[in-house]
Amino acid sequence: MSERLLPNGFCWCGCGREVGLGKFFAPGHDKQAEAAYMAVYHQGSVAQLLADTDHGPDDEVSIRDAALKHGGWETCPRGCGYAGAAASVRNHLKKHSEKED
Ligand SMILES: [Zn+2]
Ligand SMILES: [Zn+2]
Structure with missing residues:
Protein backbone atom coordinates (compact mmCIF):
# COMPACT_ATOMS: atom_id res chain seq x y z
CA MET A 1 0.00 0.00 0.00
CA SER A 2 1.06 3.59 -0.56
CA GLU A 3 2.12 5.56 2.47
CA ARG A 4 -0.51 7.89 3.87
CA LEU A 5 -0.20 11.39 2.43
CA LEU A 6 -0.59 14.49 4.53
CA PRO A 7 -1.49 17.91 3.12
CA ASN A 8 1.08 20.61 3.87
CA CYS A 13 0.26 21.17 -8.30
CA GLY A 14 3.18 23.52 -7.78
CA CYS A 15 1.33 26.83 -8.19
CA GLY A 16 2.35 27.87 -4.68
CA ARG A 17 -1.17 28.76 -3.61
CA GLU A 18 -2.18 28.24 0.01
CA VAL A 19 -5.09 25.86 0.40
CA GLY A 20 -7.50 25.12 3.22
CA ASP A 30 -5.73 18.22 -9.02
CA LYS A 31 -6.93 17.94 -12.62
CA GLN A 32 -4.20 20.33 -13.74
CA ALA A 33 -1.57 18.30 -11.91
CA GLU A 34 -2.95 15.15 -13.51
CA ALA A 35 -2.84 16.72 -16.98
CA ALA A 36 0.72 17.92 -16.35
CA TYR A 37 1.77 14.46 -15.28
CA MET A 38 0.15 12.94 -18.34
CA ALA A 39 1.92 15.45 -20.57
CA VAL A 40 5.32 14.74 -19.01
CA TYR A 41 5.14 10.96 -18.77
CA HIS A 42 2.56 9.79 -21.31
CA GLN A 43 2.39 12.43 -24.02
CA GLY A 44 -0.96 13.52 -22.64
CA SER A 45 -2.54 10.31 -23.85
CA VAL A 46 -4.41 7.80 -21.73
CA ALA A 47 -3.79 5.16 -24.42
CA GLN A 48 -0.07 5.86 -24.07
CA LEU A 49 -0.35 5.64 -20.29
CA LEU A 50 -2.01 2.22 -20.54
CA ALA A 51 0.56 0.93 -23.02
CA ASP A 52 3.39 2.31 -20.85
CA THR A 53 2.08 0.59 -17.72
CA ASP A 54 1.43 -2.82 -19.31
CA HIS A 55 -2.32 -2.42 -19.54
CA GLY A 56 -2.57 -2.05 -23.30
CA PRO A 57 -4.81 -4.21 -25.50
CA ASP A 58 -2.03 -6.78 -26.02
CA ASP A 59 -1.17 -7.05 -22.34
CA GLU A 60 -2.49 -9.77 -20.10
CA VAL A 61 -4.28 -7.62 -17.52
CA SER A 62 -6.45 -4.72 -18.64
CA ILE A 63 -6.66 -1.70 -16.37
CA ARG A 64 -10.29 -2.64 -15.72
CA ASP A 65 -9.29 -6.09 -14.49
CA ALA A 66 -6.50 -4.59 -12.42
CA ALA A 67 -8.93 -2.11 -10.85
CA LEU A 68 -11.36 -4.91 -10.03
CA LYS A 69 -8.60 -7.00 -8.51
CA HIS A 70 -6.48 -4.39 -6.73
CA GLY A 71 -8.31 -1.08 -6.89
CA GLY A 72 -11.42 -1.90 -4.92
CA TRP A 73 -13.61 -1.72 -8.02
CA GLY A 81 -20.76 -4.96 -17.60
CA TYR A 82 -20.34 -1.62 -15.83
CA ALA A 83 -17.46 -1.48 -13.37
CA GLY A 84 -16.28 1.23 -11.01
CA ALA A 85 -15.60 2.25 -7.43
CA ALA A 86 -18.34 1.30 -4.97
CA ALA A 87 -19.79 4.84 -5.01
CA SER A 88 -19.84 4.89 -8.82
CA LYS A 99 -34.84 3.43 -16.83
CA GLU A 100 -37.29 0.93 -15.41
CA ASP A 101 -39.65 3.60 -14.07
ZN1 LIG B 1 -2.26 24.62 -7.71
ZN1 LIG C 1 -25.40 -1.92 -14.66
Whole structure:
Protein backbone atom coordinates (compact mmCIF):
# COMPACT_ATOMS: atom_id res chain seq x y z
CA MET A 1 0.00 0.00 0.00
CA SER A 2 1.06 3.59 -0.56
CA GLU A 3 2.12 5.56 2.47
CA ARG A 4 -0.51 7.89 3.87
CA LEU A 5 -0.20 11.39 2.43
CA LEU A 6 -0.59 14.49 4.53
CA PRO A 7 -1.49 17.91 3.12
CA ASN A 8 1.08 20.61 3.87
CA GLY A 9 -1.13 23.68 3.44
CA PHE A 10 -0.01 24.42 -0.13
CA CYS A 11 -1.38 23.26 -3.45
CA TRP A 12 0.51 20.21 -4.63
CA CYS A 13 0.26 21.17 -8.30
CA GLY A 14 3.18 23.52 -7.78
CA CYS A 15 1.33 26.83 -8.19
CA GLY A 16 2.35 27.87 -4.68
CA ARG A 17 -1.17 28.76 -3.61
CA GLU A 18 -2.18 28.24 0.01
CA VAL A 19 -5.09 25.86 0.40
CA GLY A 20 -7.50 25.12 3.22
CA LEU A 21 -6.83 22.77 6.08
CA GLY A 22 -6.80 19.14 5.03
CA LYS A 23 -6.70 19.94 1.29
CA PHE A 24 -4.04 18.93 -1.20
CA PHE A 25 -5.16 21.17 -4.06
CA ALA A 26 -6.80 24.46 -4.88
CA PRO A 27 -10.12 23.80 -6.66
CA GLY A 28 -9.49 22.10 -10.02
CA HIS A 29 -5.73 21.98 -9.56
CA ASP A 30 -5.73 18.22 -9.02
CA LYS A 31 -6.93 17.94 -12.62
CA GLN A 32 -4.20 20.33 -13.74
CA ALA A 33 -1.57 18.30 -11.91
CA GLU A 34 -2.95 15.15 -13.51
CA ALA A 35 -2.84 16.72 -16.98
CA ALA A 36 0.72 17.92 -16.35
CA TYR A 37 1.77 14.46 -15.28
CA MET A 38 0.15 12.94 -18.34
CA ALA A 39 1.92 15.45 -20.57
CA VAL A 40 5.32 14.74 -19.01
CA TYR A 41 5.14 10.96 -18.77
CA HIS A 42 2.56 9.79 -21.31
CA GLN A 43 2.39 12.43 -24.02
CA GLY A 44 -0.96 13.52 -22.64
CA SER A 45 -2.54 10.31 -23.85
CA VAL A 46 -4.41 7.80 -21.73
CA ALA A 47 -3.79 5.16 -24.42
CA GLN A 48 -0.07 5.86 -24.07
CA LEU A 49 -0.35 5.64 -20.29
CA LEU A 50 -2.01 2.22 -20.54
CA ALA A 51 0.56 0.93 -23.02
CA ASP A 52 3.39 2.31 -20.85
CA THR A 53 2.08 0.59 -17.72
CA ASP A 54 1.43 -2.82 -19.31
CA HIS A 55 -2.32 -2.42 -19.54
CA GLY A 56 -2.57 -2.05 -23.30
CA PRO A 57 -4.81 -4.21 -25.50
CA ASP A 58 -2.03 -6.78 -26.02
CA ASP A 59 -1.17 -7.05 -22.34
CA GLU A 60 -2.49 -9.77 -20.10
CA VAL A 61 -4.28 -7.62 -17.52
CA SER A 62 -6.45 -4.72 -18.64
CA ILE A 63 -6.66 -1.70 -16.37
CA ARG A 64 -10.29 -2.64 -15.72
CA ASP A 65 -9.29 -6.09 -14.49
CA ALA A 66 -6.50 -4.59 -12.42
CA ALA A 67 -8.93 -2.11 -10.85
CA LEU A 68 -11.36 -4.91 -10.03
CA LYS A 69 -8.60 -7.00 -8.51
CA HIS A 70 -6.48 -4.39 -6.73
CA GLY A 71 -8.31 -1.08 -6.89
CA GLY A 72 -11.42 -1.90 -4.92
CA TRP A 73 -13.61 -1.72 -8.02
CA GLU A 74 -16.84 -3.65 -8.30
CA THR A 75 -18.95 -4.77 -11.22
CA CYS A 76 -22.60 -3.85 -11.61
CA PRO A 77 -24.67 -6.52 -9.82
CA ARG A 78 -27.19 -6.31 -12.68
CA GLY A 79 -24.56 -7.83 -14.95
CA CYS A 80 -24.56 -5.04 -17.55
CA GLY A 81 -20.76 -4.96 -17.60
CA TYR A 82 -20.34 -1.62 -15.83
CA ALA A 83 -17.46 -1.48 -13.37
CA GLY A 84 -16.28 1.23 -11.01
CA ALA A 85 -15.60 2.25 -7.43
CA ALA A 86 -18.34 1.30 -4.97
CA ALA A 87 -19.79 4.84 -5.01
CA SER A 88 -19.84 4.89 -8.82
CA VAL A 89 -21.59 1.53 -8.96
CA ARG A 90 -24.19 2.82 -6.48
CA ASN A 91 -24.76 5.86 -8.71
CA HIS A 92 -24.87 3.70 -11.78
CA LEU A 93 -27.50 1.44 -10.19
CA LYS A 94 -29.79 4.47 -9.87
CA LYS A 95 -29.71 4.79 -13.66
CA HIS A 96 -30.93 1.21 -14.00
CA SER A 97 -33.91 1.93 -11.75
CA GLU A 98 -34.62 5.25 -13.52
CA LYS A 99 -34.84 3.43 -16.83
CA GLU A 100 -37.29 0.93 -15.41
CA ASP A 101 -39.65 3.60 -14.07
ZN1 LIG B 1 -2.26 24.62 -7.71
ZN1 LIG C 1 -25.40 -1.92 -14.66
